[in-house]
Amino acid sequence: MHTLYAAQRAGSFVVEALLHHTGEPYRVAEAPPWEAGPHRDELARVNPLMQVPTLVLPDGTVMTESAAIVLHLADCHPQAGIVPPADAPERAVFLRWLLYLVGSVYPTFTVADDPTRWVSGTDAQEELVRRTSAYRCGLWRQVEEAAKATPWFLGERFSAIDLYLAVMVTWQPRRPWFAEHAPKLTAIADRCTADPRFAPVVARNGMA
Structure with missing residues (x-):
């Protein structure tokens, strides 16, 4: 186990x-x-x-x-079918955006969630959080532009990226921002959380 x-x-x-x-x-x-x-x-x-x-x-x-x-x-x-196989046309796109989420978006939380690790002084810490949060929003706009959302991020093929989006839209800058600025990502997240294949996990995580 x-x-x-x-x-x-x-x-x-x-x-x-x-x-x-x-x-x-x-x-x-x-x-x-x-x-x-x-x-x-x-x-x-x-x-x-x-x-x-x-x-x-x-x-x-x-x-x-x-x-x-x-x-x-x-x-x-x-x-x-959680990752496109090596010969699938979506494989390269999947790998790009999987690594983008964990390599570019994730680190913004490492910085902004506890700015005291990086700079001292309240003003500097608030400015670091502000700039990092703005940078994160810019990153998400690129993901929104790349998403097919018909019905999944890659199009017809479901992948692990859809599960990342399902949970990440609950993080900063939060669902209202995504609903306004990233409607395709919001739609993907909603489809994922409503998918009966994942219902027990969605419920255990309080995402229903």
Whole structure:
């Protein structure tokens, strides 16, 4: 059985949804790093960086980094269709935007969620948050422009990117901003959360 260290509405939602979708046996250890809880020390032992998702494979191997976990699960379950195969025309686009989400958008939260790690002084911290938040909105506008949304990000082919969008539109700058400035991403997220394939995971994460 896999053990997934998770937090509601965090990036672990993507991995949890894929474990459920592929039929892999797993248990969820709710371990939000920012809160004390029964699994927090357990998470610290397997991943000193205290990141969710952290996935412990049945053989004890520890995996971090959601994109790496997504690609691993896709390799184990090619029939699940969560990553376009190597010969699919959508493959290059999928890889580009998967890495864009985790390599460009994710780091803005590392900076803005705790500006005290980077600069001192209230004015400088507020300015850092303001600029990072504005930069993030610009990043999202590029994703919106690239999305096909007919009905999924890649078009007819569902992929793990759709699950990322489902949870990420709940983060800053929040759903009202996405509804106004990124209607295609909002529509994809809504389709994903309404998809019966993921209903138990959506409900457990409080996203219904």
